[in-house]
Amino acid sequence: MKRNVTLKDVAALAGVSFKTVSNVVNHRDDQMTAQTRERVLKAINELGYQTNHSARSLKLGRTGVIGLAVPGFAQPFFGYLTDEAAVAAQEHGLELIVSVYEHLNNGLDTFVRKAPQLGADGWIIFNDQPLPPTASLFHQSFPIVVSGNRSVHGLLDLMSTPNTQGSRLGTQWLIDGGNDIVAFIGAPKPLFDIDDEREREQAVLDATDESAILHLKGYIQALHARGRTVDWRYVMPCSTISTPPGERAAHRLLERCRDARIAVPSAIMCANDAVAYGVISAVSQAGLSIPGDVEIIGFDNLPGSQYVVPPLSTIDQHVDRYVSKAIDRLLARIDGDDSEPRTYMLDADLIERGTTRRHG
Template sequence: MVKSVTIADVAAEAGVSTKTVSNVINRTGRMSDETRKRVEEVINRLGYRINKSAQALRSGATKLLGLAVPGFANPFFGLFCDEVSSYARGKGYGVVISTYGNMDEGLDGLIDETYHVNADGWIFLTDRPLKKRGAVLRQSYPVVLTGDFPAFAQADSVSMPDADGAEYATTWLLDHGCRRVAFLGTPPDLFGKAGVRDSAKLEELLVKHEGNMSLRFRGYIRALREKGIDLDWDLVVPCDFMDRESGEEAMTALLDRGIKVDGVFCANDIIAFGALSVLKLRHMSVPDDMQMIGFDNTRDSGHCTPSLTTIDPFAWQYAQMAVDCLLRRIDGDKEKPGLYTTGFRLVERDSTR
């Protein structure tokens, strides 16, 4: 085994004290440029590496952030992880990623494991509502929530412009020749509520429901109302899961019922991919027979056939906001928890005209 290089080895080789080497590593203290460059040259030549464990013991900080996501079946989650890791690295932090989608208790089941990682704080990407007095919001380390479920003013929360983006997409379709725009991806529990077809009851349910899909459905309804169009439930199709198979099933159900549709807004890109595959099998042309818009601007949206017009919720901004919020809390910020929302844009591709 090769003997590791110590800070004393670097000091001896450079002809300086260990304190000077430490100052160079931590970019503190005063010294000449010549001394700093000489020490840096020795560090690189000898291959000295900082002992992170010893540094963490001295400072009480690990320079690690935790990131918990449901899994990677949704490509947006992978994109988000990449953006968080890249941005955190630029801030001098590593990122440890854990998944909780296969746990019966969901995110609550991951909490015990977070204490084995010894991260300075955690970003939780939620896929379901949290309990107001649940374990997730009662931790000794800083927590930031992403995923568009309420944090009950107990933690900073970063969200995407779900309703605004969906409203914009639906309006765009209506302004570009579509007269009957379907929505694929309504949460099944919302769709199945008794009395949901009553407008007052629907309004109440939409206000109470949170999460990406409910908020995007809310934006779809807002766009219709702005155009003076009544909600047609024949154009609304629930999805049990937010995946490609659900998109295939939703589009198949829509077509098999003989519903006339000339535009479709899909709650996310993966549902749109499934819907596109069904239209291709049915020999229907997109965008000539039906225009389609997705949501998330995942990497595959620019490579499917036809390429997918989609709402880009700025995954990079989503990640940066979450990391910045967490670093502020790690640094001791005691301000009241805030709610932050990213911007968005429509990326026009071949699935619209």
């Protein structure tokens, strides 16, 4: 079979970088000289490279199908991610197939072994487990972009999420709005095995991995940026960052305030929207008003968050742009880009809704 013509082949013949060729085929060529563009187009013609995705898939024996692998759909975030990936794939002229893996023995390991028979040109794989550099995920011959917050040891492209930046943004905004006590709900439980509070804090600040602790890191960074210290009585662990543990953690926090006769926090930063749903429920049941007595901010901006009562203020990590970027990277890898793997992260923004007051 004739070897597939890749963007890399075009770049080699034209004597330009992969990025330059990619810019030409994606019509982002307004920053380059006419001469460079001409050279790239000539090489494309000479090699018979096809830029249209569906035409390309026919010509080069590709399927025009990409895959998305997620652990499962128990967490509403993965439904949201999948729906947005379907839209983004369509916008790229591609078909999307989805696979779930957490029910398999050895989960992701088993999945990556089976993935080639599912017929996609490449896979975006969400990973929420710590993996060593020897894990099979990192040693496959098909194109992969990893999604999530776990280290890929520089072995693959990683689409990371702005957990730390987002939680810092939300916490600072709550402090700047006049809240003396901002609590955090959704810290990882194992962290509390570290008895010494200074050591525990340092462990959080040193973290580079794992969703919940990166959120907590942003919370602590915000306290420091505003000249405050961490009061661990207001930092609540959750077994998983989902709704029922969030509700139980909020109940525990309010009990603690009553029993220890310490002030109820006037604001709560949550590790994600799912946790925030539970926090809203617990705070309402305690007879406190939202946002009058307690302000609450989530993270993710799930589609359902605008419909809860009151509508949830949250950090938007722009999942639409996130999956679109992941698909761009995957297509580049499918097209033969063999540059060093990189980590990508988008900015996060605060969405003000009904669980926060208007801040001057």
